[in-house]
Amino acid sequence: MALKRRDLLAATAAALALPAIRPAGAQAAGELLIGFSHVATGPLQGALITNKVAVELALADVNGAGGINGRKLRLSTFDTAGDPRQAQVAARRFAEDEGALCILGPASSGECRVAFPAGERLGIVQCANSATAPGITDRMKFAFRNTSDELTQFRRLLKVMKAKGMAAGSASIIYATDEFVSKTLGESVFPQAFKEAGIPVTKTVGFPIQAFDISAQVAELVRNPTDIVALGGTIEPAVKVIKELRRQGHKGRIVGSGVMSDPLLPEKVGADGEGTLFPTFFYSGLNERTQAFSARFAEGTRGAGMVRHSPHHTDASAYDILHIYAEAMRRAKVTGEPSRRAAERIAIRDEMQRMESWNYEGVLGRTWFQQDGAARLAAHVIEVSGGKLQLLQSLYEG
Amino acid sequence: MIFLQQVINGLMLGGLYALVAVSFTFVIGMLNFLNFSIPGIFMLGGILSWAFMVPGGLPWYAAVPLALLAGIAASLLVERFTYRYMRARFGDATEHAIPLVSSMGFLILFQGLVQIQWGAELHSFPSPWQDTSLRIGGLLISIPQVISLALAMALVFGLTVILGRTSLGRSLRAVAESPDTAQLLGIDLPRLIPAVFIVTGLFSALAGVLFALNYLQVSHVMGDEIASFAMAAMVVGGLGNVWGAIAGGLLLGLMEVMTIFFFGAKVIKVAVWGALFLLILVRPQGLFGKPAVGKGKF
Numbered sequence: 001m002a003l004k005r006r007d008l009l010a011a012t013a014a015a016l017a018l019p020a021i022r023p024a025g026a027q028a029a030g031e032l033l034i035g036f037s038h039v040a041t042g043p044l045q046g047a048l049i050t051n052k053v054a055v056e057l058a059l060a061d062v063n064g065a066g067g068i069n070g071r072k073l074r075l076s077t078f079d080t081a082g083d084p085r086q087a088q089v090a091a092r093r094f095a096e097d098e099g100a101l102c103i104l105g106p107a108s109s110g111e112c113r114v115a116f117p118a119g120e121r122l123g124i125v126q127c128a129n130s131a132t133a134p135g136i137t138d139r140m141k142f143a144f145r146n147t148s149d150e151l152t153q154f155r156r157l158l159k160v161m162k163a164k165g166m167a168a169g170s171a172s173i174i175y176a177t178d179e180f181v182s183k184t185l186g187e188s189v190f191p192q193a194f195k196e197a198g199i200p201v202t203k204t205v206g207f208p209i210q211a212f213d214i215s216a217q218v219a220e221l222v223r224n225p226t227d228i229v230a231l232g233g234t235i236e237p238a239v240k241v242i243k244e245l246r247r248q249g250h251k252g253r254i255v256g257s258g259v260m261s262d263p264l265l266p267e268k269v270g271a272d273g274e275g276t277l278f279p280t281f282f283y284s285g286l287n288e289r290t291q292a293f294s295a296r297f298a299e300g301t302r303g304a305g306m307v308r309h310s311p312h313h314t315d316a317s318a319y320d321i322l323h324i325y326a327e328a329m330r331r332a333k334v335t336g337e338p339s340r341r342a343a344e345r346i347a348i349r350d351e352m353q354r355m356e357s358w359n360y361e362g363v364l365g366r367t368w369f370q371q372d373g374a375a376r377l378a379a380h381v382i383e384v385s386g387g388k389l390q391l392l393q394s395l396y397e398g
Numbered sequence: 399m400i401f402l403q404q405v406i407n408g409l410m411l412g413g414l415y416a417l418v419a420v421s422f423t424f425v426i427g428m429l430n431f432l433n434f435s436i437p438g439i440f441m442l443g444g445i446l447s448w449a450f451m452v453p454g455g456l457p458w459y460a461a462v463p464l465a466l467l468a469g470i471a472a473s474l475l476v477e478r479f480t481y482r483y484m485r486a487r488f489g490d491a492t493e494h495a496i497p498l499v500s501s502m503g504f505l506i507l508f509q510g511l512v513q514i515q516w517g518a519e520l521h522s523f524p525s526p527w528q529d530t531s532l533r534i535g536g537l538l539i540s541i542p543q544v545i546s547l548a549l550a551m552a553l554v555f556g557l558t559v560i561l562g563r564t565s566l567g568r569s570l571r572a573v574a575e576s577p578d579t580a581q582l583l584g585i586d587l588p589r590l591i592p593a594v595f596i597v598t599g600l601f602s603a604l605a606g607v608l609f610a611l612n613y614l615q616v617s618h619v620m621g622d623e624i625a626s627f628a629m630a631a632m633v634v635g636g637l638g639n640v641w642g643a644i645a646g647g648l649l650l651g652l653m654e655v656m657t658i659f660f661f662g663a664k665v666i667k668v669a670v671w672g673a674l675f676l677l678i679l680v681r682p683q684g685l686f687g688k689p690a691v692g693k694g695k696f
Contacts, residue, residue: 043518205658206664208663212615215411216407219403223400247538268520268522307517308519
């Protein structure tokens with residue numbers, strides 16, 4: 001078959017164009033690329049969509065101060081929708097197609113469970129800003145999280161309750177059975193923490209996270225009143241549970257976990273939320289640094305047309321992670337050259353493991369990564385009081 | 399006492415399923431059309447009531463009728479671009495799955511538009527009343543759920559009267575039997591069919607408002623969970639039978655709550671869908687349905 005001149009020209013043009021073709025987000029000369037595994041859609045977006053604003057603030061800080069070792073920092077963003085499989089796709093795209101030096105994210109524990117092992121195989125650091133399930137970074141070399149695990153945080157919450165003389169003679173547990181962290185809370189974290197604190201658990205009930213009617217489960221709890229009801233669920237089911245508990249006459253205190261830490265909780269639950277406690281690793285009113293960050297965040301979210309203008313602890317964590325990466329790159333003297341990429345990814349990891357010696361202080365306070373890859377962070381125990389979030393006490397140890 | 403409380407919880411929950419199930423079954427019975435946009439219209443009823451009241455600043459007695467009107471308008475939009483479009487273009491609207499898929503497209507479209515406008519967050523729905531629960535001898539009864547159940551039964555009773563005793567009802571029954579014969583007898587189908595969608599839009603949007611009043615929360619996906627149970631209620635009651643939908647809804651609500659009471663929340667879906675599967679094996683037409691429904695129309 002004779003080759004037509006038009007086909008020959010097309011083939012030649014395509015061959016000439018090949019070297020110019022590279023993935024849209026790929027690292028270019030003179031810049032350092034960070035992959036950002038972001039949740040902009042899906043069921044978790046209510047809490048996590050604003051992470052982008054915090055990350056862009058940090059990026060502006062770094063590049064505004066001259067970049068890193070003379071090079072600009074650039075972000076490539078991938079919306080995982082909170083889906084673990086997509087988080088794994090994001091890790092592979094950043095590492096293999098775009099030549100990123102490290103990955104900010106994935107956000108949630110469910111995503112980390114799938115994406116962290118991929119990062120281990122690819123030899124690229126990932127650092128989660130929202131994952132709080134215990135043990136999520138255990139026995140991994142490239143996995144970090146700038147969060148504190150739920151068991152540590154809940155133990156501290158119980159200590160604060162005891163120190164403040166709050167009634168805690170008996171407890172019951174209600175949790176979402178089909179969501180990873182909520183299930184961990186209901187079946188592992190809460191029972192263990194109550195056992196350690198010597199608080200008997202009277203009843204444990206579960207509910208599907210999508211359930212709109214939880215009257216049957218709450219009726220079971222209200223039948224045997226307890227001083228505390230521990231609630232394992234993300235913010236939206238948590239609001240439903242709190243309202244139903246109060247509707248059915250629960251008089252005791254409701255305590256939650258980091259996953260229901262939401263700056264808008266008082267507004268969402270109204271008077272029913274009065275007295276509710278939860279731990280968080282960011283409190284906007286803590287000091288000048290956190291207040292300045294909160295003011296800039298509010299400006300950024302308003303500019304982006306977003307609904308929430310108060311930073312969530314995952315926003316603060318994402319902001320700090322970008323600064324931590326920038327500092328690790330600076331210390332590792334990374335160049336972003338493709339031939340040195342694998343070695344520079346390892347060098348970033350090694351610098352992060354030595355972080356305690358940096359004396360770093362971000363909006364989450366003085367922090368570093370421990371042996372297991374989890375950050376050393378405070379538990380700020382917050383109480384919903386008078387329609388506002390009030391800091392009861394901050395615990396850094398224990 | 400706790401058992402009785404759970405029976406009440408089950409019946410109240412079933413009342414909500416019933417109202418949505420009536421919408422599904424009415425369209426199936428009249429037009430042989432499984433209208434997947436119903437959960438979307440349900441959502442519009444709830445979230446538009448909230449939007450007119452909270453961001454819009456309207457009182458509830460203005461916001462709720464506006465939301466119901468919007469639900470009816472959305473239902474007519476679905477009719478125009480799924481059902482009527484297929485019939486006008488191909489002379490047939492239900493012999494294939496395209497209207498079903500189009501109505502699913504409308505569901506996604508409604509959810510997407512609401513998410514773009516008001517976000518994916520859960521919104522607190524302001525209750526016009528201070529306390530929405532009634533306490534009788536240690537039993538707790540939700541007033542909006544009682545209203546929901548009573549309204550569902552009253553509306554179905556009204557629908558039964560309209561279908562049985564009015565000219566409009568006779569025309570609708572004729573269409574339900576055989577649309578072609580009905581048209582030959584002089585029934586103006588293009589004018590009559592929208593009436594079915596108006597009733598569906600009203601019922602679905604009203605169910606959304608009652609849901610919002612009861613749970614005091616609305617979101618763009620509020621119709622998703624209720625839709626599957628409402629469809630199951632429709633099948634249990636018998637396709638096309640509005641009283642069957644009420645019975646199916648109540649039965650499913652009871653079954654769900656009793657499953658939680660005796661076995662826990664983890665087995666709800668297995669128990670409810672397993673029971674539905676068994677019922678279909680034994681009695682495919684449901685409790686009150688006729689085997690002929692769903693065959694050979696349009």
